[in-house]
Amino acid sequence: EDQVTQSPEALRLQEGESSSLNCSYTVSGLRGLFWYRQDPGKGPEFLFTLYSAGEEKEKERLKATLTKKESFLHITAPKPEDSATYLCAVDRGSTLGRLYFGRGTQLTVWP
Amino acid sequence: GAVVSQHPSRVICKSGTSVKIECRSLDFQATTMFWYRQFPKQSLMLMATSNEGSKATYEQGVEKDKFLINHASLTLSTLTVTSAHPEDSSFYICSAAEDGWSEKLFFGSGTQLSVL
Numbered sequence: 001e002d003q004v005t006q007s008p009e010a011l012r013l014q015e016g017e018s019s020s021l022n023c024s025y026t027v028s029g030l031r032g033l034f035w036y037r038q039d040p041g042k043g044p045e046f047l048f049t050l051y052s053a054g055e056e057k058e059k060e061r062l063k064a065t066l067t068k069k070e071s072f073l074h075i076t077a078p079k080p081e082d083s084a085t086y087l088c089a090v091d092r093g094s095t096l097g098r099l100y101f102g103r104g105t106q107l108t109v110w111p
Numbered sequence: 112g113a114v115v116s117q118h119p120s121r122v123i124c125k126s127g128t129s130v131k132i133e134c135r136s137l138d139f140q141a142t143t144m145f146w147y148r149q150f151p152k153q154s155l156m157l158m159a160t161s162n163e164g165s166k167a168t169y170e171q172g173v174e175k176d177k178f179l180i181n182h183a184s185l186t187l188s189t190l191t192v193t194s195a196h197p198e199d200s201s202f203y204i205c206s207a208a209e210d211g212w213s214e215k216l217f218f219g220s221g222t223q224l225s226v227l
Contacts, residue, residue, distance in 0.1 A: 015195055034216070035216075041221065042221060043204050043206075043218035044155070044221045046216065073185040094227075097143060097160075097216050099145075101147075102154055104154065
């Protein structure tokens with residue numbers, strides 16, 4: 001059975017304190033792994049797509065990496081505006097765009 | 112970037128009534144759109160895949176007669192929750208992919224449905 005597990009469930013960081021969020025997955029025929037940011041009461045906002053093990057992508061203070069079993073979202077020197085829930089999702093492949101989401105990591109960055 | 116508009120953002124209805132939610136791709140054509148549901152503290156769960164001009168494909172366990180999906184044009188998909196009950200109260204979100212496939216799947220802003 002396909003599974004996407006995110007950890008930790010919640011993370012509190014002081015501004016400037018770098019850390020990583022984890023997404024482990026077991027999916028047959030992975031087409032792509034997605035990272036999204038979601039603010040309360042809003043739809044997910046696209047961050048990255050990773051397709052193969054060893055791939056890395058960066059955007060401002062965020063860097064996403066992918067192995068055969070997990071993905072990490074590294075946050076360098078976070079700011080309070082980075083506070084949000086970060087979602088990991090996998091494309092299950094039979095139809096492009098059918099995503100299977102993890103429960104997310106709720107990140108709080110305090111000044 | 113591409114924008115997906117969802118309306119309404121919030122709706123409160125009485126038990127037994129039907130509610131329609133619209134999802135529009137504003138500046139691109141979307142052959143395929145997706146509908147998700149999210150309960151508090153839970154992950155987004157895919158409900159169905161909406162295909163322009165054909166029947167929607169529902170995920171296992173989703174009642175197709177309760178959640179009616181219509182994708183009448185390349186820019187509009189609608190989800191109708193029929194005979195809504197309190198257990199249908201949830202956050203409903205649509206997504207769309209530009210040109211059928213893009214590494215960017217764009218999401219609407221969601222609709223919070225509360226059934227009294």
